[in-house]
Amino acid sequence: MELVGRTTGCFRWMQTNLFSTPLNTMLTLISIWIIYISVPPVFQWAFLNADWVGNSREDCTKEGACWVYIGFWFKQIMYGRYPETEVWRINISYLLLVGSLVPLLIPRFKYKGFVTIFLLFVYPVISYFLFIGDSFGLLLVETPLWGGLFLTLVISLVGIVASLPIGILLALGRRSKMPIVRALSIGFIEIWRGVPLITVLFMSSVMFPLFLPEGMNFDKLIRALVGVMFFSSAYMAEVVRGGLQAIPKGQIEAAEALGMNYWNTMFLIVMPQALKMVIPGIVNSFIALFKDTTLVLTIGLFDLLGTIQIIGTNAEWLGFHIEGYVFTAFIFWIFCFGMSRYSMHLEKKLHTGH
Amino acid sequence: MPKQTEVQKPNQMPTTDDCMIQLNGVHKWFDDFHVLKDINLTVNRGERIVICGPSGSGKSTLIRCINHLEEHQKGQIFVEGTELTGDLKHVEQIRREVGMVFQQFNLFPHLTILDNLTLAPIWVRKMPKKEAEDLAMKYLERVKIPEQAKKYPGQLSGGQQQRVAIARSLCMNPKIMLFDEPTSALDPEMIKEVLDAMIELAHEGMTMLCVTHEMGFAKTVANRVIFMDEGQIIEEKEPIEFFNNPQNDRTKLFLSQILAH
Helix, strand or coil: CCCCCCCCCHHHHHHHHCCCCHHHHHHHHHHHHHHHHHHHHHHHHHHHCCECCCCCHHHCCCCCCECHHHHHCHHHHHHECCCHHHHHHHHHHHHHHHHHHHHHHCCCCCCHHHHHHHHHHHHHHHHHHHHHCCCCCCCCCCHHHECHHHHHHHHHHHHHHHHHHHHHHHHHHHCCCCHHHHHHHHHHHHHHHHCCHHHHHHHHHHHHHHHCCCCCCCCHHHHHHHHHHHHHHHHHHHHHHHHHHCCCHHHHHHHHHCCCCHHHHHHHHHHHHHHHHCHHHHHHHHHHHHHHHHHHHHHCCCEHHHHHHHHCCCHHHCCCHHHHHHHHHHHHHHHHHHHHHHHHHHHHHCCCCC | CCCCCCCCCHHHCCCCCCEEEEEEEEEEEECCEEEEEEEEEEEECCCEEEEECCCCCCHHHHHHHHCCCCCCCEEEEEECCEECCCCHHHHHHHHHHEEEECCCCCCCCCCCHHHHHHHHHHHCCCCCHHHHHHHHHHHHHHCCCHHHCCCCHHHCCHHHHHHHHHHHHHCCCCCEEEEECCCCCCCHHHHHHHHHHHHHHHHCCCEEEEECCCHHHHHHHCCEEEEEECCEEEEEECHHHHHHCCCCHHHHHHHHHHCCC
């Protein structure tokens, strides 16, 4: 098909990309038709015919989505059954987290090491006391009351932050020349990878207490957290090991020839290169973990999805399942897409020099 | 296939202080392949030894045994009087005194040139950062590329990278420098700059053990030229004798092949 008309601009782009060959033209027309029959109805349902403002079921008058439903249950969706008067503690923790992350994103900030140490060691302790309470004059809020997006974030952040260092150690252990270390690492990885997460959660919740002596009891959330941590560490170990295998042997030889010991070689030379190479794999694991946290519903913990499910059974608000699931999907998508975009940014930034 | 190194007997230890490297009856196997057969070699302080031979003769393996990148199964290797065994502490101690330059440069691509040079002094010799950086700049000037300090290895040419590799080894102040075919991966026009750096090093009295095909270099600075074939040292002579009057037939064959062009 001859290209006529102006040489630049939107029209030319369309000619080159959408209508350049008969096949392309046909595909373009079919795509336009598909968009025409699917997008406007969804847009109408979600925005034009939707109810946005209101306090109760009676305010859901239009045929579209009733976002009043989400607005009404917003506190539960965000915090679960956490007492409303204590929600400020969670919010302080969120602010602290975001406030500490911001300096890390500024390129020229000089004290990134201190902020990182704070985030890894001090912040979890502060958050623990804020969430649980029962000290410093704060009211005790036990873990069965934690829920909604708050619980999802707690489980995924603990899993994500723990899985990387444990995974790195397991990957190094698996490649070690010491037979016992290697056997233990392989054993750990294969056991925790070989069992579905739902089974891990089940066993941690139901079977594990059977092995404990009388009277000793671990909080159910802690058991679930340990299960999630070990499960994702096993996956992370294999991702990291892939990166380690790609590092040329000459790098290690050069480091050894300079007299560097094993740990110096690993953490100054090999790991920076290996981890950079497997950023896609690592972020993939993080995103999968974030979504896998929904499985805790099976052991009676009510994360974001679990809370939406529970709300859906409320007698006064029957029939709004679609709004609930669409909203949940939207929240998950925001977090996962955010992680994905940050990973792209990180990869671009780390490409400096080579 | 023997797997242990023999027990060190006192009367086999090197007797003079000047002896930097001593190999006694060294054998090595890669699985069933006998790659080093009864190697006996002495290198004294300030000597420059060039090892040449056809590929597969074991020359690289030989020098890699000296800093324990390869492990020998039989015989003894002494570096500066310390025996090389599996003992990690001895190995690390020896590696601090022995520098190595590789055919593939093996610079650390994620660090700047300056960081490449200061890494080992800071982490192994526990030098303060400023002192390490001054040291690094001194050696970068020695190899004539101080302006590249802030660049990354990927931005340098092969000849520059190899000179950086030499400077990196020198920053650890080694007593012995091992060169494993340092110019074999370089374009011809860059070979000279690297050889010049090595010749300068030789004139300063560094003990050097060099596996190379650059016979011009051997003629210029070597005290001895060693010819290896199939894991054995066939001939070991001073350069003039070696090139003009080779005794062994295999040496003659090899020389005729490489000096043909």
